[in-house]
Amino acid sequence: MIRPLIWEDKQLKILDQRRIPWSVEYLLCSTSKEVEECIKNLSVRGAPAIGAAAAFGIVLGAMEHGSDSKDYFSISLKDKAGSLMEARPTAVNLFWAVKRMLKKFENIKDNKIKEIVKGLEEEALLIYKEDIHANKKIGELGAFLISKEDKVLTHCNAGALATAGYGTALGVIRSAYKQGKKIEVFVDETRPVLQGARLTAWELKEEGIPFTLITDNMAGYLMQKGVIDVVVLGADRIALNGDTANKIGTYSLAVLANYHKIPFYVAAPFSTFDLSLTDGELIPVEERSWEEVTHILEKRIAPEGSKVFNPSFDITPHNLITAIITEKGIIENPDHNKVQSLLKES
Amino acid sequence: MIRPLIWEDKQLKILDQRRIPWSVEYLLCSTSKEVEECIKNLSVRGAPAIGAAAAFGIVLGAMEHGSDSKDYFSISLKDKAGSLMEARPTAVNLFWAVKRMLKKFENIKDNKIKEIVKGLEEEALLIYKEDIHANKKIGELGAFLISKEDKVLTHCNAGALATAGYGTALGVIRSAYKQGKKIEVFVDETRPVLQGARLTAWELKEEGIPFTLITDNMAGYLMQKGVIDVVVLGADRIALNGDTANKIGTYSLAVLANYHKIPFYVAAPFSTFDLSLTDGELIPVEERSWEEVTHILEKRIAPEGSKVFNPSFDITPHNLITAIITEKGIIENPDHNKVQSLLKES
Numbered sequence: 001m002i003r004p005l006i007w008e009d010k011q012l013k014i015l016d017q018r019r020i021p022w023s024v025e026y027l028l029c030s031t032s033k034e035v036e037e038c039i040k041n042l043s044v045r046g047a048p049a050i051g052a053a054a055a056f057g058i059v060l061g062a063m064e065h066g067s068d069s070k071d072y073f074s075i076s077l078k079d080k081a082g083s084l085m086e087a088r089p090t091a092v093n094l095f096w097a098v099k100r101m102l103k104k105f106e107n108i109k110d111n112k113i114k115e116i117v118k119g120l121e122e123e124a125l126l127i128y129k130e131d132i133h134a135n136k137k138i139g140e141l142g143a144f145l146i147s148k149e150d151k152v153l154t155h156c157n158a159g160a161l162a163t164a165g166y167g168t169a170l171g172v173i174r175s176a177y178k179q180g181k182k183i184e185v186f187v188d189e190t191r192p193v194l195q196g197a198r199l200t201a202w203e204l205k206e207e208g209i210p211f212t213l214i215t216d217n218m219a220g221y222l223m224q225k226g227v228i229d230v231v232v233l234g235a236d237r238i239a240l241n242g243d244t245a246n247k248i249g250t251y252s253l254a255v256l257a258n259y260h261k262i263p264f265y266v267a268a269p270f271s272t273f274d275l276s277l278t279d280g281e282l283i284p285v286e287e288r289s290w291e292e293v294t295h296i297l298e299k300r301i302a303p304e305g306s307k308v309f310n311p312s313f314d315i316t317p318h319n320l321i322t323a324i325i326t327e328k329g330i331i332e333n334p335d336h337n338k339v340q341s342l343l344k345e346s
Numbered sequence: 347m348i349r350p351l352i353w354e355d356k357q358l359k360i361l362d363q364r365r366i367p368w369s370v371e372y373l374l375c376s377t378s379k380e381v382e383e384c385i386k387n388l389s390v391r392g393a394p395a396i397g398a399a400a401a402f403g404i405v406l407g408a409m410e411h412g413s414d415s416k417d418y419f420s421i422s423l424k425d426k427a428g429s430l431m432e433a434r435p436t437a438v439n440l441f442w443a444v445k446r447m448l449k450k451f452e453n454i455k456d457n458k459i460k461e462i463v464k465g466l467e468e469e470a471l472l473i474y475k476e477d478i479h480a481n482k483k484i485g486e487l488g489a490f491l492i493s494k495e496d497k498v499l500t501h502c503n504a505g506a507l508a509t510a511g512y513g514t515a516l517g518v519i520r521s522a523y524k525q526g527k528k529i530e531v532f533v534d535e536t537r538p539v540l541q542g543a544r545l546t547a548w549e550l551k552e553e554g555i556p557f558t559l560i561t562d563n564m565a566g567y568l569m570q571k572g573v574i575d576v577v578v579l580g581a582d583r584i585a586l587n588g589d590t591a592n593k594i595g596t597y598s599l600a601v602l603a604n605y606h607k608i609p610f611y612v613a614a615p616f617s618t619f620d621l622s623l624t625d626g627e628l629i630p631v632e633e634r635s636w637e638e639v640t641h642i643l644e645k646r647i648a649p650e651g652s653k654v655f656n657p658s659f660d661i662t663p664h665n666l667i668t669a670i671i672t673e674k675g676i677i678e679n680p681d682h683n684k685v686q687s688l689l690k691e692s
Contacts, residue, residue, distance in 0.1 A: 021649040186655075189639070189647070191537060191561035197640075197648040205649045213639055213652045215537035216563040217595025221660040224597060249563025251570060252602060259601050293535070293559055294543075296642045301535070302543040303367040303551045307558045309532075314567040 002160035002203060004049050005056065007125065010063065012056040016043045017161055021202040032061035032080040039087040039094070042193065046162020047236045047272055048131050051093030054084045055124035058101040062117045073113055077105060089284045090245055090313045092237040092274045097127055131164035134269035134327035135171040142172030142232065142267055142325040148181045150229040153219055155188040156247035157199035158234025158267060168267040169232045170203060172325060177209050185211040186228060188219055190247060192292040192310065216249050223260040231257050235268035235324075242318030242334030243280025244268075248311055254320035266316075267325040273343065278336070280315035288312050348506035348549060350395050351402065353471065356409065358402040362389045363507055367548040378407035378426040385433040385440070388539065392508020393582045393618055394477050397439030400430045401470035404447040408463045419459055423451060435630045436591055436659045438583040438620040443473055477510035480615035480673035481517040488518030488578070488613055488671040494527045496575040499565055501534040502593035503545035504580025504613060514613040515578045516549060518671060523555050531557040532574060534565055536593060538638040538656065562595050569606040577603045581614035581670075588664030588680030589626025590614075594657055600666035612662075613671040619689065624682070626661035634658050 006013040006026065012035060013026040027043055029035045035057030038044050044053045061080035065073045081098050088094060104123040108116050146152065152173055156162075159170030167174065176183055185204055190196035197213055204211040214222070222228050231253055237245040244250070244266050257264040277283060290308035294300055302308075324331040324339075328346045331338050352359040352372065358381060359372040373389055375381045381403030384390050390399045407426035411419045427444050434440060450469040454462050492498065498519060502508075505516030513520065522529055531550055536542035543559055550557040560568070568574050577599055583591040590596070590612050603610040623629060636654035640646055648654075670677040670685075674692045677684050 022646075188563075189537070191535070191563060194647055197652075201652050202649045205652070211653065213648055213654050214656075215594070215639060216561070217534075217537060217598055218655065218657065218660075220598030220601060221594060221657060222655075224660070248561070248567060252563055252566030252598065255566060255605050256598060256601055259605065293561060297645050297647070299643050299645070300368075301540050301643070302559055303548045306543075306547050306551070307556075309558050309560050309564065309568075311564065311567060314564075314570070 001165065002206065003165060004044060004161045005052055005128065005164060007056055007128065012053065012060065014038045014044045014053060015161070017045060017199060018043055021198055030060060031064055032057040032084060035060060036084050036087045046157060047091035047093040047234070048163040048168070048269060049161065050088065050091050051097035051271055052128045052131055052164045054094050055097045055101050055127045057084050058098060059117065059120045059124045062120050065113060068113065070113070074109065078102065088286060090236045090286045093271045096271045100127065128164045131269060132166055135163050135166035135168055137327035138168055138267050138269065138325050139166060139171035139175035141330055142265065143175035143179055145263070145265060145323070145325070146172065146176035146181060146183060146230060150181070150183050151186060151227055152183055153186045153188070153222070153228045153231045153253070154200060155196060155233045155249055155253055156190045157195040157203070159200055159203040161199050161203060162234060168234045168269065170200065172232050172267050173209065174207065185209060186222060187211050187213050188216045188249065189213060190249065191216055195247070219253055220256045223256055223262055228262055230263045230265065232265045232267060235266050235272050236313055237283050238268060238273045238324065239277040239280045239283060240275065240339055241279045241336040242321060242324060242331065242339050244316045244321060245280065245283045245285065245313045246316065248314050251314040251316045254316040258320050263322040264320060265323050265325055266321055269327050270343070270346065273339070275343070280317060283315055285314070286312045347511065348552065349511060350390060350507045351398055351474065351510060353402055353474070358399065358406065360384045360390050360399065361507070363391060363545060364389055367544055376406060377410055378403040378430060381406060382430050382433045392503060393437035393439040393580070394509040394514070394615060395507065396434065396437050397443035397617055398474045398477055398510045400440050401443045401447050401473045403430050404444060405463065405466045405470045408466050411459060414459065416459070420455065424448065434632060436582045436632045439617045442617045446473065474510045477615060478512055481509050481512035481514055483673035484514055484613050484615065484671050485512065485517035485521035487676055488611065489521035489525055491609070491611060491669070491671070492518065492522035492527060492529060492576065496527070496529050497532060497573055498529055499532045499534070499568070499574045499577045499599070500546060501542060501579045501595055501599055502536045503541040503549070505546055505549040507545050507549060508580060514580045514615065516546065518578050518613050519555065520553065531555060532568060533557050533559050534562045534595065535559060536595065537562060541593070565599055566602045569602055569608055574608055576609045576611065578611045578613060581612050581618050582659055583629050584614060584619045584670065585623040585626045585629060586621065586685055587625045587682040588667060588670060588677065588685050590662045590667060591626065591629045591631065591659045592662065594660050597660040597662045600662040604666050609668040610666060611669050611671055612667055615673050616689070616692065619685070621689070626663060629661055631660065632658045
């Protein structure tokens with residue numbers, strides 16, 4: 001089983017995803033700052049995984065108090081929470097998890113510090129376990145949408161590595177495969193950071209699920225040829241109307257799938273919904289360093305001084321999404337009313 | 347001036363495009379086999395450039411005769427021509443140029459060998475010069491389609507490097523820029539071989555034309571944001587109905603441009619039209635080695651043993667093309683009748 005995060009001996013072990021597929025190494029975090037750094041430098045990435053990591057970051061922050069003053073403890077914890085929330089701007093799971101941890105803190109803040117730390121640890125472990133549970137449920141529900149010999153296109157990595165474990169889009173794929181469906185996965189390499197080529201291909205290989213790696217610009221050709229039956233990918237933030245922020249390139253795939261009348265599914269847990277945003281235009285899109293584009297594996301591929309634009313995400317409007325697969329149900333042709341009613345039911 | 351091919355001292359100097367942007371080095375070819383190898387290994391690439399290089403390859407082949415037997419000379423030349431034509435399958439300019447050289451040979455085959463070689467050399471130089479002339483004319487005509495502050499998206503390299511000089515799509519961009527238009531070019535990096543990041547960015551930097559480099563999957567996002575005004579790119583083979591084979595990813599851009607109502611222009615000389623094919627489905631699409639996808643600059647980016655699909659080109663149907671810019675005129679909303687009538691006029 002692939003475990004991107006391991007909470008052990010009051011420390012967080014983070015699988016260094018920058019080194020996959022070349023090696024499998026864990027980074028040991030014993031401070032909230034170290035967790036924050038791992039989120040910033042992409043050692044841990046993927047919206048649900050970032051959320052779970054940040055929750056453990058809060059626990060580590062609480063363990064660092066170094067004083068018995070409750071006032072100082074509270075100020076210090078909130079400061080660390082604020083800092084963690086600034087690590088990356090697009091995936092809402094980060095804010096969701098940190099806010100949930102702070103809410104827990106509010107509920108138990110009158111206890112002794114030792115008990116508060118224990119309470120926070122329990123909450124982080126709950127977030128972690130709930131995410132795996134949600135993923136498995138997403139996989140189970142989503143597998144109904146995959147037919148027995150489907151060619152499934154996915155983009156970036158929405159796998160075990162992107163979550164507490166199991167995966168959202170890859171959770172759907174895993175479940176379909178486990179049911180004996182003879183699927184084949186087409187994996188977009190996903191420039192610039194190559195999460196598809198490095199991470200998704202690695203996960204699928206580990207599980208023995210047949211896959212074919214392509215460059216991002218080949219997906220349209222495969223759709224035109226009638227090869228792709230269905231697109232399944234993850235999300236970093238979903239607005240109340242169903243508009244979805246996900247890895248750059250997702251929007252292009254949605255337009256292409258729409259043109260070729262291919263079902264386009266987003267798989268994500270409830271923690272990815274942002275209840276404060278009415279539509280996708282309000283989702284902040286992170287821009288990352290130009291070196292991600294001009295360099296690959298530290299080697300320059302473009303002339304020196306090339307100007308670069310490097311948005312990490314794009315926003316797919318809900319009308320291009322066939323359905324959103326959540327742990328509580330599938331939202332077909334998502335819109336404001338349908339998203340609202342599923343969220344309220346739960 | 348960028349010169350991908352230099353015919354000098356009865357030898358062909360080929361600018362090694364595999365080494366750009368890191369270094370500018372010429373490979374010296376004195377046999378048709380060496381030219382063939384340069385075409386195969388992408389030292390020279392781009393449909394018109396391949397055509398011109400192959401023409402010089404025929405001259406070198408004729409110079410290699412090593413015997414005064416006319417029969418042997420003819421057999422040997424045709425054998426070399428056949429071998430050159432097998433170097434790459436998609437760009438029709440290769441076959442066009444070799445066939446034109448063989449036609450020239452038929453016309454002068456009763457002369458002495460020395461005179462035949464001279465005649466073939468003249469024909470190759472004519473192909474070379476005509477291509478530069480065609481490019482400049484394409485640039486001149488195409489520049490009318492570019493408005494004064496346009497943001498122009500291009501894919502792969504259809505520049506001086508892809509032709510005898512000046513370029514087709516980049517010829518249009520060069521001409522518009524020379525007219526004082528304050529354009530900005532958005533350059534798709536063009537995986538797997540990175541002709542955009544390596545070659546187009548290098549050409550634009552050399553000329554001081556403002557450009558921004560993006561990964562291929564960012565083009566749709568820029569279109570959605572209203573940043574891109576027009577798409578201009580080259581072609582490797584155009585069928586009689588206007589269907590166009592070009593670098594993989596072109597078709598996706600055409601669908602995206604169509605969805606966003608952005609003009610989508612193909613710039614190509616007459617030598618890129620294949621008069622024998624009624625539509626694009628008949629164009630053979632080259633598949634290249636899996637290492638182009640699994641490795642970047644010789645470093646592996648995917649798990650070992652990953653299965654890969656690597657088509658080098660795709661076919662864009664004519665109904666997604668706003669216009670084809672040729673040296674003889676612009677074919678708006680290209681179809682069989684319009685392409686036919688322009689070809690006949692000339």
